[in-house]
Amino acid sequence: xxxxxxxxxxxxxxxxxxxxxxxYPFVLVAQQxxxxxxxxxxxxxxxxxxxxxFSISLWNTLLLAAVVVPVQLALSLLMATMxxxxxxxxDLVLYVWTIPLGISDLxxxxxxxxxxxxxxxxxxxxxxxxxxxxxxNFISYQNMTMVFIAIALAEIWRATAIMLVILVAGIGLIPKxxxxxAEVFGASPWKRFLxxxxxxxxxxxxxxxxxxxxxxxxxxxxxxxxxxxxxxxxMGETYSYQFDLSNSGAAxxxxxxxxxxxxxxxxxxxxxxxxxxxxxx
Amino acid sequence: xxxxxxxPQIDARRSGRWLYIASVVLLCAWVxxxxxxxxxxxxxxxxxxxxxPKGFVPEFDFGSLRFFAGFQGMIDALYNSVLVAxxxxxxxxxxxxxxxxxxxxxxxxxxxxxxxxILLTRAFPLPLLALPLAVLFIRVGLDDTVFGLAxxxxxxxxxxxxxxxxxLFSGIxxxxxxxxxxxxxxxxxxxxxVVLPLILPxxxxxxxxxxxxxxxxxxxxxxxxxxxxxxxAFLLQSLAESPLHLKFAGGFILVVPAxxxxxAVRKYLFAMWGIANR
Amino acid sequence: MKLRFELAGAVSxxxxxxxxxxxxADVLFWSTxxxxxxxxxxMREVVLSGxxxxxxxxxxxxxxxxxxxxxxxxxxxGTIGLLGSLHGDFAALDPAMLAPLDDLGLAASSETxxxxxxxxxxxxxxxxxxxxxxxxxxxxxxxxxxPEGADIxxxxxxxxxxxxxxxxxxxxxxxxxxxxxxxGLKHRFFQGYLYPSYTDGVVRTFASAEAxxxxxxxxxxxxxxxxxSTNFSFMQEQLLSDDAWIVFDHTSRLAQAFNERPDDFxxxxxxxxxxxxxxxxxxxxxxxxxxxxxxxxSKAVLDYMMQPETQIATxxxxxxxPVVEVELPxxxxxxxxxxxxxxxxxxxxxxxxxxxxxxxxxxxxGEFDRVFVDTFERIVLARQPIRAVLDDQKTRLNDIMQETGxxxxxxxAASEGPCPVE
Numbered sequence: 001x002x003x004x005x006x007x008x009x010x011x012x013x014x015x016x017x018x019x020x021x022x023x024y025p026f027v028l029v030a031q032q033x034x035x036x037x038x039x040x041x042x043x044x045x046x047x048x049x050x051x052x053x054f055s056i057s058l059w060n061t062l063l064l065a066a067v068v069v070p071v072q073l074a075l076s077l078l079m080a081t082m083x084x085x086x087x088x089x090x091d092l093v094l095y096v097w098t099i100p101l102g103i104s105d106l107x108x109x110x111x112x113x114x115x116x117x118x119x120x121x122x123x124x125x126x127x128x129x130x131x132x133x134x135x136x137n138f139i140s141y142q143n144m145t146m147v148f149i150a151i152a153l154a155e156i157w158r159a160t161a162i163m164l165v166i167l168v169a170g171i172g173l174i175p176k177x178x179x180x181x182a183e184v185f186g187a188s189p190w191k192r193f194l195x196x197x198x199x200x201x202x203x204x205x206x207x208x209x210x211x212x213x214x215x216x217x218x219x220x221x222x223x224x225x226x227x228x229x230x231x232x233x234x235m236g237e238t239y240s241y242q243f244d245l246s247n248s249g250a251a252x253x254x255x256x257x258x259x260x261x262x263x264x265x266x267x268x269x270x271x272x273x274x275x276x277x278x279x280x281x
Numbered sequence: 282x283x284x285x286x287x288x289p290q291i292d293a294r295r296s297g298r299w300l301y302i303a304s305v306v307l308l309c310a311w312v313x314x315x316x317x318x319x320x321x322x323x324x325x326x327x328x329x330x331x332x333x334p335k336g337f338v339p340e341f342d343f344g345s346l347r348f349f350a351g352f353q354g355m356i357d358a359l360y361n362s363v364l365v366a367x368x369x370x371x372x373x374x375x376x377x378x379x380x381x382x383x384x385x386x387x388x389x390x391x392x393x394x395x396x397x398x399i400l401l402t403r404a405f406p407l408p409l410l411a412l413p414l415a416v417l418f419i420r421v422g423l424d425d426t427v428f429g430l431a432x433x434x435x436x437x438x439x440x441x442x443x444x445x446x447x448x449l450f451s452g453i454x455x456x457x458x459x460x461x462x463x464x465x466x467x468x469x470x471x472x473x474x475v476v477l478p479l480i481l482p483x484x485x486x487x488x489x490x491x492x493x494x495x496x497x498x499x500x501x502x503x504x505x506x507x508x509x510x511x512x513x514a515f516l517l518q519s520l521a522e523s524p525l526h527l528k529f530a531g532g533f534i535l536v537v538p539a540x541x542x543x544x545a546v547r548k549y550l551f552a553m554w555g556i557a558n559r
Numbered sequence: 560m561k562l563r564f565e566l567a568g569a570v571s572x573x574x575x576x577x578x579x580x581x582x583x584a585d586v587l588f589w590s591t592x593x594x595x596x597x598x599x600x601x602m603r604e605v606v607l608s609g610x611x612x613x614x615x616x617x618x619x620x621x622x623x624x625x626x627x628x629x630x631x632x633x634x635x636x637g638t639i640g641l642l643g644s645l646h647g648d649f650a651a652l653d654p655a656m657l658a659p660l661d662d663l664g665l666a667a668s669s670e671t672x673x674x675x676x677x678x679x680x681x682x683x684x685x686x687x688x689x690x691x692x693x694x695x696x697x698x699x700x701x702x703x704x705x706p707e708g709a710d711i712x713x714x715x716x717x718x719x720x721x722x723x724x725x726x727x728x729x730x731x732x733x734x735x736x737x738x739x740x741x742x743g744l745k746h747r748f749f750q751g752y753l754y755p756s757y758t759d760g761v762v763r764t765f766a767s768a769e770a771x772x773x774x775x776x777x778x779x780x781x782x783x784x785x786x787x788s789t790n791f792s793f794m795q796e797q798l799l800s801d802d803a804w805i806v807f808d809h810t811s812r813l814a815q816a817f818n819e820r821p822d823d824f825x826x827x828x829x830x831x832x833x834x835x836x837x838x839x840x841x842x843x844x845x846x847x848x849x850x851x852x853x854x855x856x857s858k859a860v861l862d863y864m865m866q867p868e869t870q871i872a873t874x875x876x877x878x879x880x881p882v883v884e885v886e887l888p889x890x891x892x893x894x895x896x897x898x899x900x901x902x903x904x905x906x907x908x909x910x911x912x913x914x915x916x917x918x919x920x921x922x923x924x925g926e927f928d929r930v931f932v933d934t935f936e937r938i939v940l941a942r943q944p945i946r947a948v949l950d951d952q953k954t955r956l957n958d959i960m961q962e963t964g965x966x967x968x969x970x971x972a973a974s975e976g977p978c979p980v981e
Contacts, residue, residue, distance in 0.1 A: 003387075010383035011395055013376045014439060021436040022402045025413035029405075052937070082305060095547045096309045099316065101489065102539025104497030104513065106520070107532040111319050114529070118787055119800045121318050124334035134732060135333060140786030141940050157315060165489060166445055169482040173452035203385075203448035211444060214404050228740045228790035229936065236741075238406055243622040245925035246651050248409070255409055262404035263397065327819060331799040348596070353603060408622060415630030425638065503623035504630070507587060507638055508615070516596075522742070523596040524815050525796060531596065 033252035044253040048241070057232040062261075064148075064223070064233070065216035068155045072212060073205075075156070076163035081193060084171045094168065101161040109225025112154035116226060141230050151226045158222060159215065163208040170204025171197065206273040213269065214262045234258050319536070322529035330526040345530035354515065361427055362496060362512040363538070368431035369438055369495040370488050376435070377442025377487065382472075384443070385450035403440045407433075408500045415504050425507045433501045438491035445490070449483035450476070485549035489542075496539050512538075585615040586853070586860050589627065590643035592689075592843050593877045594618040601876035609872075610863045612856050614641075621648060628848060632656045637850035640857040642685075646842040649685050650678055651922040657684040658847045663858055665865050667882035672842055675918055685844030686861060689870070689879035691810045692840050693747060694901040696794070696817075696826045701726050701734065701804040712904050714830040716756065716776055719805075723783035726804055735784045736803025739935070740792035744809055746931040747839065751914045752807075752829050753777060755837025760971040761914065762978045765930075765956055766949040773832070774938055774945045781939055789940070798824060809841065810902070811878040814894035821893035828905035835912030837970070838905050842916055843879060912970055919965030930956045956980050 033044050048054060083094050100108070115121045116138045123135040138146050174197065182192045198205075220235040234254060242251035322330050323346065324339040349355060383389070384396065414433060415424070423429030453476060461471035502514035513535060520531045593602045599618050607614045619627075624644065631637030632653075642649075642657075649657070659682040666673045667687035678684045695714075704725035705711060709718040723735040739745045750761055757773035758764035785791075785803050797803035798816040806813070807829065816824050829838050845864055847857045863869055870881035871888065878894055880902075891899070905911065920927050934952045937943045957980040967978035 004389075007383040007387035007389040007392075010379040014380040014399070014443060015395070017376055018398060018402060018436065018439065021414070021432055022405075022410070023398075024417070025410040026401075026405060028413045029409050052933070078304075079308060082301070082308075086305075091548055093305060093309065095544055096312055098489070098543055098547070099312055099540060102493050102496070102543050103316075103536055104499075106497075106499070107319075107535055110520070110528055110532045111315050113790075114318055114322060115315060117790070117800075118785075118802045119331070119333035119335070121335055121337075124337075127334045128337075137785070137787050139790055141789055142786050157311070162490075165486045166448070169445065169486045170448060170452060172482050173449060173479065200452070203451040207444040207448040210400065211403065211441065214400065217404070218406060224741050226790075229743075230789045230940070235406060239408065239622065242409060243620075243625060245929060246625070246922045247925075248412075251409060255406055258406075259401065259404045263401070266397075266400055266404075331796075331801075333801060352596070352600065408626070411623075412626050412630055412633075415627060416633045419630060419634035419636060500623060503619055504627045507617065510617075520596070522594050522793065525799075527596050 029248075029252050030256060032249045033256050035249060044249040045257075048237075048250050048253045048257075053232050053237065057234050057237050060231055061217060061219070061234045061258075064152065064155065064219060065213060067148075068152050068159075069209070069213055069216055071152075071156055072160045072163055073209065075160050076167055076208070079160075079164050080167040080171050081197060083168060098161045098165055100158050101165065103158065105158060105221035106225075108154060108158040109222045112150065112157070112222065113225050116150045139226060139228070139230075144230065147227055147230055151223055151231060154222050154226060155216075155219065159212065162215070163212050166204050166208040166211075167201065170201050174200045202273050206269060209269050209273070210266050213265050217258050217262050217265075316536075319529055319533055322526070323533040325526065325529075327524065327526040330529065345526045346534070348527060349516075349530060349534055354510065355512075358510050358512040358515040359538070361506070361509050364427050365431045365434060365502075365511055366492045366495040366542075368428065369434040370491040372431065372435040373438035373442040373491040374484060374487055377439045378446045378484065380443045381446025382450050382476075384447040386455065399440050399443050402436060407437065407498075411501050411504045414501070418505060424505065425509060427506070427509050430502060430505050430509075430511070431495070433505065434495040434498055435491075437498065438487075438494045441490040441494070442487040445483050445487045446480060449480045453479050481549055485546050489546060492542050493539050496542075497535075585613040586640035586856050587638050588614050588616045588641045588643060588860070589624060589639040590616065590618045591621050591624045591645065591648060592618065592643050592879070594620070598877050602873075606869060606872045606876050609869070610860055612859050612863075614860055624648075628652070628656070631848060631850050635850060636852070637848060638852065639848050640851050640853065641860055642846040642848060643688060643843065644846075646675055646685075646844060646916050647924045647928075649676075649844055649846060650918075650920060651924050652678075654678045654680050654684050656849055658849045658851065658854065660684065660686055660847065660858075660861075663862060665862065668884050669882065671915065672882060675842065675916060676844055679919060679921070685846035686865060687882040688843045688845045688864065689873055689877065690840050690842050690882050691879045692838060692902050692905070693744070693752065693807060693809050693829065694813070694826050694898055694905065695829055696798060696806050696808070696813050696824055696897075696901075698798060698801070698804040699823055699825060702825070704729055711825070711827045713908065714827070716780070716830045716832050719830045720776070720780050720783065723780060723805055727783045730804075733783045733785050734802075734804040735780065736791055736794050736797045736806040737781075737784050737788045738791050738794055738806075738808050738812070739788045740790050742792035744812070745935060746928040747809075747841075748807055749931045749935060750917075750928075751839025752837045753832070755839075755912050755914045755970045756830070756832030756834060759834035759912065760967075762956065762960060762967060763971045763974075763981050765980050766953040767981065769833075770949060771945050774934075774949075776832075778939060810894075810898040813898060814878040814892075817894035817897045818892055821897070824897070826897040826901035828901055828908060831908075831910050834970075835910045836905065836908050837912045837914055839914040840916065841879075842882075914970050915968040917965070918968055920959070920963050921965075923959050923963050926959050927956075930959070953980050 034040055079097055083090055086093060118135045118137055122138065126132045127135065138150060178196050179192055182196060187195065218235050219233060223231055223233050224236060235258065238251050238254045241247045241254060321337065321339045324341050324343065326340065326342040326344060329336065329340060384392065418424040418429050457475055458471045461475045462468070466474060497513060499513045502511045506514065516531045516535060520528050523531065593599055599616065602616050607616055628639065628642070631639055661682045663686065665686045672687040673683065676683050676685045676687055704722055706718050706721040706725065709722065727733045737745065753773050754761045754764065754770065758767055758769040764770055787802065791797055793812045794803065794806040794808035795813050795816040798806060799819065813826065829836060845861050847854065847861065851857045865883060867883060867885040870883060870885055874880055874895060875892060880899065906913065917924060917927060930952050934948055937948045938945050960977045960980065964977045966976070967974040971978060
């Protein structure tokens with residue numbers, strides 16, 4: 001087949017598919033954000049942004065992503081290298097580590113609330129060990145740091161596996177000879193990681209980061225379960241506009257703002273971890 | 282392995298090994314302990330679920346699970362869920378993998394635009410898109426079909442399929458393919474004989490994502506299926522407001538099939554390890 | 560090989576799927592009520608099993624409920640046969656989406672409810688289905704802490720605060736519980752209880768000096784409130800887990816506690832303030848979408864739902880009370896007996912100051928609730944000065960009233976034209 005045409009043939013199915021099932025509804029919804037009684041306007045955006053909760057939810061969403069994603073990146077890199085060195089039990093350990101992948105965010109919220117609530121497992125444990133006499137309140141407006149830590153822990157627990165699986169699949173492609181050669185020259189494990197694993201893993205790292213960051217901006221169910229009304233996030237505001245306030249224009253406006261943030265951060269990551277075409281080896 | 286003969290080095294190595302094993306165990310515990318709590322609460326009587334302090338050994342009370350066993354339509358919903366998830370898996374890979382290959386091997390006009398389109402798909406909340414999609418589906422007769430829901434779930438899974446396969450194709454030297462061409466393989470032949478086996482782990486990873494995305498998706502499932510409900514739409518809807526013990530039992534029931542699936546395919550994640558590294 | 564097998568599976572899967580669509584005789588009952596797993600099960604197995612026409616009862620959260628309904632309405636054809644939801648949800652819809660129901664000859668015994676169900680048109684757009692209210696409940700362990708001379712059936716807000724303070728002092732932790740979580744019905748407390756009890760109004764008096772006093776009282780109560788309340792949405796959970804001893808909530812959100820441990824809890828009326836004992840009803844209705852495929856069957860099921868026996872079965876299943884005259888049997892579940900008695904005492908109280916459901920707000924009902932939620936979050940959680948917050952929120956409230964033109968409802972004094980915020 002003609003080599004100039006081939007790539008277009010290959011991307012045609014996805015493009016057609018996404019045009020029907022994503023772009024078509026997306027354009028309809030996005031129109032609502034710019035619509036008003038008097039035609040085209042930015043009123044919805046103005047309304048949404050001027051609401052007192054907007055800046056708080058924006059800040060919360062960004063802060064949570066900024067804290068959670070780097071930790072997840074480090075953790076998944078650590079786990080991926082550990083599992084790749086393993087000789088026995090690799091299957092089992094990898095399986096255990098990918099388990100959270102199968103757990104929906106709603107279920108994860110239920111699980112972590114059972115840990116942090118007043119009569120929950122954490123209090124039971126501390127009570128059993130004699131650290132406390134009466135159950136402590138971890139999740140309260142008096143202790144926002146703790147609320148934040150609880151949410152961050154739950155998110156790290158739930159979503160690290162997404163990155164792990166991508167990185168594990170990527171590490172599998174790095175030829176072992178590189179490591180053997182490096183070992184012959186006396187490179188320390190840390191150096192091998194820095195000089196071989198990281199650079200060669202760039203395509204997978206990029207993918208893992210981009211997907212994870214985009215999902216991080218859409219965080220909702222876990223936050224709602226643990227943070228209650230204390231920790232508003234952008235996605236929660238979107239749902240509240242759409243379903244509690246029946247204001248789909250405003251909901252679409254916030255969703256577009258989230259989209260813009262996602263695009264911006266994606267561009268940054270793509271630039272930082274640019275992958276040359278074809279072979280990188 | 283390199284020779285290390287003097288004693289301090291062996292010591293360092295041994296302690297390093299202990300540290301390594303300890304961290305593996307610790308990380309496993311980090312994942313498993315919260316799940317264990319879910320397990321305890323699932324197998325507890327309603328009184329125990331609400332009590333304080335909580336025990337750390339399950340009391341094997343099957344009351345909550347039995348409640349769901351008697352729930353009308355559970356089996357049908359489970360069957361529908363599996364069907365949707367499998368359809369989603371197959372469609373997302375068949376449609377997504379070629380695009381991943383194109384992104385990694387060719388430079389073409391509109392490539393960046395295409396990439397952005399793929400990513401945008403994940404950056405916009407589905408519950409807002411559900412209304413126009415539902416209208417479309419009702420008009421064309423896809424409404425309330427497992428296939429229609431699988432189409433929506435495929436949309437959610439495609440970004441994962443495209444990007445994961447893209448990153449893995451990028452990791453495979455094009456020289457490997459070129460070598461196969463010079464040995465008389467066609468482009469397609471080289472692809473199936475040389476490249477495909479190498480990216481099986483990536484395909485597996487995409488499959489896992491497609492499966493769990495579909496499995497755990499509630500909103501579109503609730504709106505787009507009526508008779509043919511999926512399990513999460515069936516359970517999760519009511520879960521958030523149900524009494525605690527049912528909340529945990531329902532959550533547990535949802536987790537199990539996903540775990541079985543990941544367990545079944547886990548070895549393919551590493552399947553080609555030996556070959557890729559010769 | 561493997562791939563081919565999977566493809567074959569997929570194709571046969573699609574075939575099965577397509578054949579499954581054909582049969583669709585049941586009336587689809589699309590509801591936002593009776594969502595908890597056990598209630599939904601009871602609706603199917605007890606309440607609806609007696610209907611001649613097969614009914615498929617599907618409870619959903621408001622999000623999917625609304626999305627599906629709107630989609631069917633826009634597409635012009637649908638599978639939903641019967642809708643069940645709260646007055647507020649119906650009020651937010653375009654009335655044209657609902658079929659007129661006057662010809663059924665069904666109605667509630669309350670004329671107020673029947674008037675509300677017209678949604679501002681001149682025909683009934685839904686039939687009042689069942690009702691509930693909000694009451695207080697307490698763990699019996701809290702009773703010894705009651706202030707001297709206080710009658711639990713005639714508490715004042717001051718006594719409630721004192722009581723909660725006593726409990727906190729005696730137990731070492733705050734045990735008043737308030738449903739301030741994301742799904743909690745906190746705004747109803749302000750609209751139907753606090754404001755009527757302190758200002759004898761809701762809209763007119765929103766930013767009055769009395770309202771300022773009411774919020775100050777609430778802040779006092781908040782001092783003795785379990786700070787985890789921002790995560791509480793169903794107070795039965797905290798009653799059962801001992802995280803709260805004295806609570807306020809919707810009767811059906813307290814039911815589980817009474818049904819599981821009937822001897823441990825008491826239900827009692829909401830407290831009274833300077834302008835009486837404010838309280839408000841909850842009204843759920845049944846409607847038929849204009850796109851319903853089989854209007855006759857839908858109407859038959861609706862008729863069945865309004866029969867006295869069905870209403871009693873519904874009461875057992877959902878803890879919502881009948882809206883038609885029925886003879887209540889003696890063997891009702893503990894929760895129904897306890898909360899039913901509390902509501903009766905509350906309505907019969909000398910200082911009762913019943914409020915009505917907001918009417919005429921249309922799709923601004925959510926915005927109206929949000930004014931109260933925002934006010935709460937700003938004053939109580941963010942600790943902003945009360946006067947400034949009220950003045951700021953007042954303009955928002957006034958905009959809503961002007962935009963919708965909704966007249967005042969009780970306990971606000973009647974108005975000509977839109978209800979003014981004074």
